[in-house]
Amino acid sequence: MSLHKTEIQDIELNLLLQAIYMKYGYDFRNYSKAHLKRRILQRLKLSGLKTITEMQKLILWDTDFYKIFLKDLSINVTEMFRDPDFYAAFREKVIPDLRTYAHIKVWHAGCSTGEEVYSLAILLKEENLLEKTQIYATDFNKNALEVAKQGIYSKKEIDLYDQNYKHAGGKHKLSNYYTSKYGSVLFDKSLSKNIVFADHNLVTDGVFAEVNLVFCRNVLIYFDKKLQNKVLRLFSESLTKRGVLCLGTKESLRFTDFDNKYSVIDSKMKIYKKLPETK
Amino acid sequence: MTKAIVLGASFGGMEAIKNLLFMLPAQCTIPIVAVLHIGNNTIDTYLSMLNKNSHYNVKEAEEKESIKPGNFYFAPPNYHVLIEDNFTISLSTDEKVNFSRPSIDVLFETAAWSLHNELIGVLLTGSNNDGANGLKTIRELGGTTIVENPETAFAKTMPETAVKISHPHFILDLKEIAGKITELTNE
Numbered sequence: 001m002s003l004h005k006t007e008i009q010d011i012e013l014n015l016l017l018q019a020i021y022m023k024y025g026y027d028f029r030n031y032s033k034a035h036l037k038r039r040i041l042q043r044l045k046l047s048g049l050k051t052i053t054e055m056q057k058l059i060l061w062d063t064d065f066y067k068i069f070l071k072d073l074s075i076n077v078t079e080m081f082r083d084p085d086f087y088a089a090f091r092e093k094v095i096p097d098l099r100t101y102a103h104i105k106v107w108h109a110g111c112s113t114g115e116e117v118y119s120l121a122i123l124l125k126e127e128n129l130l131e132k133t134q135i136y137a138t139d140f141n142k143n144a145l146e147v148a149k150q151g152i153y154s155k156k157e158i159d160l161y162d163q164n165y166k167h168a169g170g171k172h173k174l175s176n177y178y179t180s181k182y183g184s185v186l187f188d189k190s191l192s193k194n195i196v197f198a199d200h201n202l203v204t205d206g207v208f209a210e211v212n213l214v215f216c217r218n219v220l221i222y223f224d225k226k227l228q229n230k231v232l233r234l235f236s237e238s239l240t241k242r243g244v245l246c247l248g249t250k251e252s253l254r255f256t257d258f259d260n261k262y263s264v265i266d267s268k269m270k271i272y273k274k275l276p277e278t279k
Numbered sequence: 280m281t282k283a284i285v286l287g288a289s290f291g292g293m294e295a296i297k298n299l300l301f302m303l304p305a306q307c308t309i310p311i312v313a314v315l316h317i318g319n320n321t322i323d324t325y326l327s328m329l330n331k332n333s334h335y336n337v338k339e340a341e342e343k344e345s346i347k348p349g350n351f352y353f354a355p356p357n358y359h360v361l362i363e364d365n366f367t368i369s370l371s372t373d374e375k376v377n378f379s380r381p382s383i384d385v386l387f388e389t390a391a392w393s394l395h396n397e398l399i400g401v402l403l404t405g406s407n408n409d410g411a412n413g414l415k416t417i418r419e420l421g422g423t424t425i426v427e428n429p430e431t432a433f434a435k436t437m438p439e440t441a442v443k444i445s446h447p448h449f450i451l452d453l454k455e456i457a458g459k460i461t462e463l464t465n466e
Contacts, residue, residue: 006392006420010364032369034361034389039373077374218372221342224363228343250355250370255343 012052013037019056024066026140027203028073030227039072074141076112076218080153080161080174081119083249086217087168089269094244095127098212104133105211107238109202109231110219111137114148115161118177119168120215121191126171130194136209138200149197151187158185202231207238214239218248225255232258236274245272281423281464282366282397283346285390286313287383287413289405291433293317293325295453296403300351302457305334308349309464312340312368312390314381316405317356326353340368354381361389377409387413396421399463401456402447403427405437414445423463425449425456 017029058065117137124130165174178185214235247270262272330337340352354360361369376382400417402410424447429435
């Protein structure tokens with residue numbers, strides 16, 4: 001591959017993103033480019049195509065191909081109680097505050113296949129807060145949302161989840177919350193009673209509710225700086241006064257426009273509290 | 280002119296990276312981005328030890344951070360590190376590549392895409408196959424490639440695979456690599 005070729009690939013990539021936006025309304029133009037390029041070139045290799053231009057033709061004319069492609073771009077690897085230290089910190093530093101509220105509204109943005117939504121629900125249940133909590137769990141990937149709604153996961157991962165749960169300060173046994181069947185586990189419906197799973201695109205959709213807590217972990221890392229700022233604005237507009245924002249442990253408000261709009265509850269676990277407007 | 284060095288190491292890599300870093304002369308401040316396979320362990324103690332004992336500012340790579348001279352960035356455990364065209368760092372929690380996250384291939388490939396011939400790729404000891412394809416991409420896009428001599432490396436599989444797949448410009452004993460980097464970056 002010559003230098004020339006990568007430059008042409010970058011042009012093709014930008015045209016492809018433009019085409020997807022015009023045809024389907026999904027806007028990936030401000031996603032991290034390196035990340036997109038890796039996934040797109042991977043799909044290119046798998047489908048035996050030579051250029052992104054050939055792929056663009058398929059994406060525009062072949063809806064089935066587009067569906068596969070969309071899956072490539074939207075799959076986020078997740079797990080239950082991912083970063084157990086975060087959940088432990090959340091329990092210690094955020095729960096006491098939430099306990100004082102009459103009702104709690106939570107927006108879990110970019111919930112993917114839902115493993116972390118159930119994690120949060122379990123935690124809230126153990127703190128006797130789930131009954132007065134409404135969780136909106138959103139993602140733009142309808143397949144992922146469907147999985148989340150079902151609450152059925154492979155048993156293969158359950159040992160890891162169980163370890164995470166314990167490490168996160170779980171009060172009982174993770175197995176109290178699911179039933180096993182045929183190599184799968186089904187999470188208890190009492191957990192999802194107050195969860196609404198809904199289609200929402202962080203890039204193109206707006207505020208839909210006022211919430212006390214925004215939970216958005218390992219989503220912003222896929223966006224460029226400009227889009228990160230746009231989404232952080234959406235979160236700020238959705239949060240109540242002194243609402244809490246939880247990001248992934250390697251995400252941060254540093255290097256963004258919102259650094260001075262929040263105080264820090266836990267700097268390592270990236271838990272923030274919205275400051276009152278100064279205007 | 281070289282704008283950055285990307286470095287990959289696996290089994291035996293803690294010791295190898297330390298030795299390489301301590302051999303780099305003080306005038307060498309070219310930014311270095313490294314992937315070290317370390318499982319789920321933290322690297323904080325290791326990084327602060329390197330930081331204290333070298334002229335580089337050794338740190339974990341942060342999301343959207345600009346890459347600057349004098350800095351030595353390590354991939355955070357459990358995250359891939361990618362280099363963007365605007366010379367900033369992106370992290371990702373994507374699936375493992377070569378059973379690894381962070382993966383050396385992911386760093387090397389994305390660095391090659393954005394830096395072309397302004398890049399040096401260095402692959403050290405290890406007992407898996409990560410890094411070979413990434414090093415090949417670096418070479419194809421005009422960068423300079425160095426692999427630690429498999430015969431003298433702590434673990435030889437990784438450098439051996441890289442030699443086979445990427446046909447690197449240089450195959451050197453660990454103690455010769457710092458000198459080669461100095462020579463290449465002074466050109």
